[in-house]
Amino acid sequence: MPTPRRLIAHLDMDAFYASVELLRYPDLKGQPVVIGGGRDAQPRHMPDGARRYAKLRDYAGRGVITTATYEARALGVHSGMGVMKAALLAPDAVLLPVDFDEYRRYSKLFKAAVRQIAPLVEDRGIDEIYIALTDIPGAQDDAGAAIAQELKDAVRNATGLSCSIGVTPNKLLSKICSDLDKPDGLTLLSEDEVPTRIWPLPAKKINGIGPKATEKLAALGIHTIGELAAADAAFLVAQFGKSYGAWMHEASHGRDERPVVTYSEPKSISRETTFDRDLHAVRDKSTLGAIFTELCIELAGDLARKGYAGKTIGIKLRFDDFKIVTRDMTLPAHTMDARTIRRAAGECLKRVDLTRRLRLLGVRAGTLAKLSDLVAPISPYMAGDAPTKHAVQEPPSPYSLPLFDAPDKPGVNCQVPCVHRPF
């Protein structure tokens, strides 16, 4: 029996957030609707039972659009665009706030429906997945056409939502193909169709070729995937570096051997926030201090809930000129304790020039270890257990104490003397 040819599907939900909202507000079907902004966009319920929706024109703030219905996209509105800018294009479009809990619920529903048919699924975020079809009975007979249709039907039955699917011999091509016939599309492609169907597409359709690379390619006279494929591999390596250049060459020929990966451990967990207005380290010291502390508490909560501790604690700042600066430090032991995180993040902050006003502040935990793999250095409850390779810093109890705030006084709420604290 010959080895089966690889067959991989990429499934992408159509305008996912917006489509979920339309299930809740069916009266909006057919209208330009945009998801994004802040809490102000919550629909108000009128006494007569009707709903009053926020319009794009009413919005004031720094939010961006996460998703737009196809009707809104027709007006030039797309995700990533500032809501204010979108309001100029489509002032009467309806604006709804994001509701991640609801999207996560639907995400689980559609992924579970897919796994019933094809269990080997790789998560690529809330609204897309890769699916290994190679060993699904019958898939080889028609290059996955029937299974793909079955998947689409199952997703619709489970959620009421449509999706688009690409089925090809690898992830790279499937990702490109799922986008070719949106919405509600199904595109099959074999290797020998790469020259006719893939090469005419813009180079940026390749997942991994972003704005910078696209711009550089254009400057070199390369616009389509075909032109990229025609370029000498050595030339691409000279221009883009050994790894990226070689990868570009392979990708342009539709070659990609990456497997479908059903599980991977998280590498980092972070929290960040953009302020309503830019804040200054000195003039807005107390506001910033409170936000900083809050981020650390939220991060500690995330770590605890997910069952991880971090050894590297880092901060991220975005200044009013949009420049980003990061600082991090590695601790002697893993931690999930808010106060320890806050202290380390405070140390990182001291190494940053805070002349400019800040737009964003973030806190990150990296070099993660599973809590279950950690052993406390001194813990009466662990006495009999064999020690593992990591040590975890014991959370001081109770560790929900107010952190650092008001006082900058040395020693207050600190385990080690706190010296100067920028805010």
Add this chain to the structure above:
DNA sequence: TCTGGGGTCCTAGGACCC
């Protein structure tokens, strides 16, 4: 009226060790 929040991976230099 510009530009969110959560991630991954890569590069590159310096420290430090063998």
Add this chain to the structure above:
DNA sequence: TCTGGGGTCCTAGGACCC
């Protein structure tokens, strides 16, 4: 009193993705 090379860790920045 000079000359190495390799490996790993740490830190900072940047491109890219959903």
